[in-house]
Amino acid sequence: MGTARSLRAGEGVPAPLVVRVEDTSDHSTVEYTFTHSPVRIGRSARNDLPLHHRFVSASHGLVEFSPRERSYTDLGSTNGSVLDGAQLAPRVAVPLGPGAELLIGSLRLTFPGAAPVLATGGEDAALESASPSVIRPGGITAVMQQIARAPTLDQAWQDVLFPGSVIGRFELVREIGRGSFGVVFEAEDRQLRRRVAFKAVRPGRTSQVQLRQEQLQKEAEAIAQLTHPNIVTLYDAGTCQSGPYLVLELLRGETLYDAMRRSRLGLSQAIEVAIEIAWALDHAHAAGVVHRDLKPANVFVCSTGAVKVLDFGIASVLGGGDVRAVGTPAYMAPEQWRMGQQEPRTDVYAAAAILCELVTGRLPYRVTRDWSAALEPGARPSVEAPGVPEELAHLLRRALSPDAAERPRDGAEWLAALLAIQERLDRPRPVETSPIDMARRWASRIEWRVALVAAGITAAAGVLLYELLR
Structure with missing residues (x-):
């Protein structure tokens, strides 16, 4: 595929x-x-x-x-x-x-238009002509280095980050979110004349430990280069008086978490949302990137109907704490609880937990802040509910298995399984293309027309006989 x-x-x-x-x-x-x-x-x-x-x-x-x-x-x-x-x-x-x-x-x-051609002029020329919509290689490493050097100064945030302030070419318009990771503003890119999301990253000394991990820097650069319709786009990165910042695509709509709180999604819509998330995982896993904290709050349902995955690994790369511990209890795979190795199957588990919650109205395992039933011997997820087809329940049981080896191996395999189920549940009308099918269809039409003519003749004869005998 x-x-x-x-x-x-x-x-x-x-x-x-x-x-x-x-x-x-x-x-x-x-x-x-x-x-x-x-x-x-x-x-x-x-x-x-x-x-x-x-x-x-x-x-x-x-x-x-x-x-x-x-x-x-x-x-x-x-x-x-x-x-x-x-x-x-x-x-x-x-x-x-x-x-x-x-x-x-x-x-x-x-497909009219020019055929694809090889880029000429070498790597430097290609980078110069590249779209400004994607951050250049090396940009995230520079931000990580700045975070490692910067102390946590909340006063600097208050002095610099407020609606109306101008940082580089970005004018902050209004605050739209705040958390332990940082604060997010809607901003105007005065050079490109577009609205963006300006995320000021909160510096902290704990990131110094992560910065020394070469593999983490490589992953950060891979994250910065992810370009996909189902992943929020990272436009730019830099530093200002308050510290490092990221500039991302501005989205209109609501998180999947908010949508789930407001109303229950139908089966077909839930599967479509899961497929959109799987597209994002397929793309990221092919690039060697694992999300590690996939949850409804990190999935955005745009007002256009598009679904986008947020914070694709950025929180685990730029945030504080041990990267192995990143995750949200309700959607954490057993290997995350055990501080074990995380891989694409970890993301598949979280994606399946989201789909299970969408179609059943509940999480697959009982979970608290510091414990999950998925850690118990012989644990089995609860995926059965009225209206959930058995083939979907079977896939969810696989994807939510405590044993990572039993799950679909990555986003590509998870996506293929979801597409196959969607195809069977929403099977379109087959197209008649063979000569036999066409002959049968025309024979049926001829039989129907002959029957109609015969009925008309019979009715006319009846009327004539009635007139003669009256």
């Missing part, structure tokens, strides 16, 4: 992807333009390119593009995808060459 990749240094910036969609049944044509990879295609409105036809699966396919290549992956759809006349195997990325023609039922998708 193809996975979305963030742009690497020297790769350059991809040209926008243009997708032309023609419905061959009525010859209508619509063009769409996308600037971020990947582009998800499907019947669900949560897709980047929603196609509201009954023969299109909820999550049908995926287009990935970069300056070097374009590819398409069928996500195991019911009716499949045909590229340049060949039926595609599910979950296998295939190149989209110049003039590529993709068929989904009666829909013809083409």
Whole structure:
């Protein structure tokens, strides 16, 4: 299965992807333009390119593009995808060459525009031409070094961080959040003329211990380069009089935690949210990044319907304390409780706990601030509830197993399992394409029309006989 990749240094910036969609049944044509990879295609409105036809699966396919290549992956759809006349195997990325023609039922998708080319000019030229939307390599390490040197001075925050103050090119507009990690403002980027989230990081001496961990610095740089529609974008990082700060994409909407408190999500919506989270995990795990603190409060449901994962590893990298202890009790895997090695399966456990809570209304294990039933011998998660299909319950039992080896190994495997369940629960109408199917359909129509004519003749004869005998 193809996975979305963030742009690497020297790769350059991809040209926008243009997708032309023609419905061959009525010859209508619509063009769409996308600037971020990947582009998800499907019947669900949560897709980047929603196609509201009954023969299109909820999550049908995926287009990935970069300056070097374009590819398409069928996500195991019911009716499949045909590229340049060949039926595609599910979950296998295939190149989209110049003039590529993709068929989904009666829909013809083409990709006009320049084909991807290799970036030229070397790494420095590519970095100079790169979009300002992603922080450059090395930026997070510089912030970590500044945090390690800076004392905790709350007075400096009060003197510098307030609505109306200007820090570099950013003007703080209003405070929108505060916590142990720092304070967040809505801010105006006066150079690019856009609203952003300005997060002032609280310095602390405990970060000095983490700074000496070379692996942690590498992970921090990987986090800074994550670029994905389901992960909040880190735009910039720097320092000011109050200390280090991060500049992130400003989101409108509410956290999944707040949404869950307000109302219960339906089964199909809960699975779609879980799939959006799984897309983020798939991308991050492919880049070698583990979140470690996935929970409803770190998932944001945008007013547009998009779902984004927040604080992807940033808290564990820049925050204080032992990195192994990062986590929220209700969603912590047993290995986190035991201060053991954390890996992608740790994130899968947390994602499954969120989905379990969405579909059952409760957590899979009884948990307190310092204890979880998942630590008991023979522990089994509680995932059964009215309306929860057995195949979903089976997947949740796997993903919530106290034994990490029994869980899906990473975000990619977790995503594939969720997509397969969604496809079976929301199976679209099969497309009749074989000659036998077409013959049967026309025979049925002819039989219906003959029956209708016969009924009409019988009725006319009855009326005539009545007139003659009257």
